Amino acid sequence: MAEKSSKEGKKEPKDEVKAAQDGDGSPKSQDPAPGSGLSRKEKQQVREGVRHRPxxxxxxxxxxxxxxxxRPVSALWxxxxxxxISIGFSFLTEAALAAALPASEWTSIIAKLGYAVGFLIVILGHQQLFTENVLTAVLPVMARKQVHWLLKMLRLWGIVLAANIAGCAIFALALAYLPITPTHVDAALSEIVDTVMRNTPAEMFAKGIGAGWLIAALVWILSSTEHVEFIVIGLLTYLIALFGFTHIVAGSVEALYGVxxxxxGLEPAVFRFFLPTLGGNVFGGTVLFSVLSYAQVREEIYAEP
Structure with a gap:
């Protein structure tokens, strides 16, 4: 009996660790001290105010x-x-602001705020955007390390990218052939296209890395914060336009409008813009951001519980 009592009273190391953690696996040290004098409601506010671990x-x-x-193919498509289609409003809003503002050194800085509009519609509307999926789809593959999940990722990327470009083509066709915009806005649209297409393929790729990184950072931040989505999306996508970075989906509306x-020409649109930008976005969002994000949490996730 004494031996049995001794075994029952002895805690396993795993039990001690588990007891020292909350339900989400985070340390209980985030709880207020017993003698802190806080009410139950205030203690709850402290717990809710603690930032998520990476x-x-x-x-x-x-x-x-x-x-x-x-998700099924039809839903993704x-x-x-x-x-x-929604991302096309980034192109249109930026051009409309540029056409409406007086000629000045600061005109383009203000007009680029319009670039965020399409991203706000897409992300807040929970629509499928290829560059978002670069991060979200690759993390399960890195975690599972199975060919089955890699094929699922490639399927998702292919469907979403093709669907995004189809939507871009619809929007660009409407701008080009329907009487939607006045002449002065048409001129601003053409100026944006000319500015983008002045980049060499190497510049498209390099600037695509910056855009891929910012969109991946956007996904990461939105998953760890609440009630600031509008500000975060607006700021980070504005930076893409401000720095002249290239985005495969938003830029495809511009390139297709030019076509x-x-x-x-179709050849420059494909080989100067599309392929280098696609490579840059994937590299910035996957090889850099996803791999580094995985590296910083790998030991915590696979540590012995």
Whole structure:
């Protein structure tokens, strides 16, 4: 009996660690001290105010990624087409602001605020955007390390990218052939296209890395914060326009508009803009941001519980 009592009274190391953690695996040290004098409501506010650990944010995005990887083709396709159309409003709003503002050194700085509009519609509307999926879809693959999940990721990327470009083409066709915009806005649209297409393929790739990193950072931040989505999306996507970075989906509306209006040839649109920018976005969002994000949480996630 004494031996049995001794075994029952002895805690396993795993039990001690588990007892020292909350339900989400975070240390209980985030609880207020017993003698802090705070009310129950105030103690709850303290718990809610503690920032998520990087490992928790990683798991949130990974789970979201697995949900996306399991979605049916039709759902991905139509959501992706909607995103391609919605992102066109970044191009149109920037041009409309540039046309409406007086000529000045600061005109382009203010006009680039319009670039955030399409991203706000897409992200807040939960539409499928390729560059978002670069991060969310790759984390499950890195965690599972199975060919099955890699094929799921490639399937998702292919469907969403094709759907996004189809939506971009619809929007660009409407701008080019329907009487939607006045002449002075048409001139601003063409100026934006000319500015983008002045980049060499190497510049498209390098600037695409910056855009890929910022969109991946945007996904990471939105998964760890609440009630500031509008500000975060607006700020980080504005930076893409301000720095002249290239985004495969938003930029495709611009390139396709140039093709439909005759100012850009199909070959430069594909080989100067599309392929280098796609490579840069994937590299910035996957090879850099995703790998580094995984590296910082790998030991925490796979540590012995």
């Amino acid at each position: 490992a928790v944010v990683y798991e949130i995005i990974r789970v979201q990624g697995e949900i996306e990887l399991r 139509w959501s992706g087409v909607a995103a391609g 439909f209006t005759g100012s850009v």
